Amino acid sequence: MTTPLIITCAITGAETTKEHQPNLPITPKEQAKAAKEAVKAGATIIHLHVREDDGTPSQRLERFEDSISAIRTLVPEVLIQISTGGAVGVPFDERIKPLDLRPEMASLNMGTMNFGDDIFYNHPKDIERLAVVLKEKDIVPELEVYDIGMLETTFQYVKKGFINEPVFLQFVLGVPGGMSGDERNLRHAKALMDSELGPETHWAVAAVGRWQLPVMTQAIKLGGHVRVGFEDNIFLSKGVLAKSNADFVDQVVHIAKEHNRPVATLEQTRKMVVDKQHKCLQ
Ligand code: KMH
């Protein structure tokens, strides 16, 4: 049976600015509107970063609380996946503070890397600590993997019992410093994943900028899921700025149709991602 396609929308991110993308949602109210539009178009998970009113990236618990509550008011059923990556340079302790809100999902970045002109630090001890906290709090980790080394690290964490199967893997492709969206990278990553992890593994791609279209098409054909949104890309096609996050979701739905891939409902997503993990935690 074909696996329904889970579409995650990363509505804001930490790097995109209003100067780059005037329609970037910043305030809780703007984020709730963007989430509602994305869900209407077919997204079932919102990957959430928050900003202060002036646009500064924030990991402040109260700000997450306000955004989550605004989103829940407009789209009560959507899965919310909060970012523990934040922006580069934010201390780890600050990054994990919003986990006290007990979201259903949260990101877990699987290694340190050059991130454009910066360094995105994820010390092994912190990765381990966060994996344990997520387990204790019953929060499903979205494992962000930017290169093959991080994927192999993931296998080790699973073997050591820090992360439970079935996992939800997010291959992030195209960040300078990580693996690019060259189609051989995803093929290789998938081959390794298939040989090391169980058949219930869910995997997705979040490809950045110009890589987004070819990589998501490849993933849809291979049975993977897709993340889109202003965190990863602002152009719908070459030189054409998207008007909203939902524009990207529409684009994914269109490609899924072309490849006969049904799009997952909110209920199906919850069953595939959250209920299954929670069963394993019991
Ligand atoms: N902003 C990036 C440095 C995550 O959400 O966990 C990290 C990031 C990953 O966006």
Ligand code: ZN
């Ligand atoms: Zn993120």
